[in-house]
Amino acid sequence: MKFLVISAHDYRSYRKAGIHFVTVELAKLGTTRFFSCQYSLLSQLKSDPRASLATLANKKTVHENVECYLWKTWIHPFNVRKSYLRPIEEFLFRRYLKKPNQVLVDWIAEADVIFFESGIAPIFFDLVTQSNPQARTIYVASDDLATINVAAYVKATFDRVAPQMTALCLKSRYMSDGMPKSSNQYVIPHGFDFSVAEHADPSPYPGGGVHAVSIGSMLFDPEFFVIASKRFPEVVFHIIGSGTGTQPGYGENVRVYDEMPHRFTLPYIKHASFGIAPYRSANLPRYLADTSLKLMQYDFFKLPAVCPNSIVGDYASRFGYEPGNGESIAAAIDAALAAPRTSSRMPLHWSQVVERMLNPAQFEDARLPAA
Template sequence: MNDTACTAQQKYLLLSAHDYRSPRKAGIHFVASELAKMGPTRFFSLRYSFLSRYKHDPRLSLDDQANKIVTHQGVDCYLWKTLIHPIRIRPFESLMYHLYSFGFNRVLRRWIRESDVIILESGVAPIFFDLIKRLNPCAKILYRASDALDTIDAAVYIRNTFARIAKDIDTIVMPSKALADSMPSTHNLAFVPQGIDYSVNEKANPSPYGEGIHAVSVGSMLFDPQFFVLASKRFPQIHFHIIGSCQPRHPDYGNNVSVYGEMPFDKTLPYIKHATLGIAPYSSVNLPAYLRDTSLKLTQYEFFGLPAICPHFIAADYPSRFGYDIGDEDSIAQAISRALNPPQPFSKRTVLDWAQVTARMLAPKQFSDTEVFA
């Protein structure tokens, strides 16, 4: 397809292993919200089954709504629960993905037929490309590369499928130019960075904190509890707040560490806005370069003007970030001290709002800042 839709009214479909109703938000949720303002929008959630309970899938709270169409905040949602879903068991892995790719679900097939624009998120969604082309060859297909498939250790079947179909996708949307090297196609790439909902500034009140210095960590990706073991002892005057790490309280945390469970996105905002420091305590140095640009929590820290403390590799040359060596107490202490007393004021980077992000995804050629190789 083409920038011209086959029908007068645009209908949007997103295929993802996220669910639009989940309390934890990723970029794809905000894109869906913007699309819902423009036309009928549907969010189909993949790779969920009876096995998911053993993987602590964050969608388990929605299990009673599986295999039902539920409208949530203006978006039609469907969590496709199967008996089993494709898992990494050789030699059956590729066969399982191949069978799954036929999409034997009447809602999925109907929504594909009725859609003008279909967005596939990196992960399992690309395996449905052939099904989409059979059922609705007129649909415009976008691929949102939230992660490189090698980085998330996607199944060989998914990687092989993506390598085959990449050139035929209308637009491959990358939130970081560093992802370009992992793409098997170049003519259809578009750079569209992470966005922010500017209204969060109004939603992020009042402060949940008392007096003093407060540092916050949000999320569970490669969470390193040792950071807080070391930092809490070294800085007893700082109150550290850990939200949604998916790990129990470490026995060696100081009394100045508060641990919170999974928290709806909106409830995390006051903890970020009113903190003194933001922390991204990644546990590995083997991180992809694109994470510097795509981390939603780092984007939020920057939007609210928080100095961010993270490993050197992620800090890179961002003036608002203060890097440390993982597991090195002195290095962590130096990063925190520099963040509390930065050598010079740093200016906030301009961040697109989600409406601007979505507009660039749908029509990248209309914007000069979406070029990858400029």
């Protein structure tokens, strides 16, 4: 089998997303190629995480048994945001598609299965149907398109082509709300790397004491720690990789760390008293309850978690609060401190995720629940 992954991520990037783990498993099954798109000189103005790979742009390389290509152009199409600028947006996308990269054209023609990650990738679906109509086409819904604010051109294209794809793989049943009506939707949860258990010792904390940990920068809310550190002076709050540094109002019991390699964060999670997902918005997409990696990691290590009410979901080990509300934050932390250490559910191995993506109709648990 020959697999092709089309994404705005790059397989060689330092920061890993779910599509990277999917690709690792595909490489065990056959020839696997990863084509990274929507990268240009504009990307350097937006702190694109692929900037460190700039010297590899427009070159074929092999990384961990995967053929990789980062397509860099002078300018790439993007969301113009203003409706009166939509003609410019459409022009940019049509121009981008008019002269597709030859490596992409070749890899599409040779692929048996093509994965489109949510974002810009579905705009290449018509190219696939023209040059390789026999290929199976699988959409990986890492995020809802409205949530990541894709261009109107991308959303319109996806709505048109989605029913024609072999399978739409949703990370959460809640994602179906943002999908066009079709019978090819399946729920395939986010996978998990169980090897993290091998790297979670020893404890980084001094003996005794109560420690809470927050990992990552997505929608990070520093106000949570301004409130919590004053309400709970006996708790030491460890903030890793928030991208914001120490903030005015933090108590002396707050420790701030720069971003660190993923495996180095694991002991901080395993040996904490509770975990925090301090998203700053109360209007979070419901599917984040099932797709938040930090919440999955907390649950794997049987860590009670504090998070906004909107993403507690049906996880008994999570305790919700309203962002900015001191009383609800305090109540959530009190509940987490009193909670037993248990896991709400067992995640899938990434190999199981890929098995379901390739043959979703064969798995009863992948069927979308009835409304």
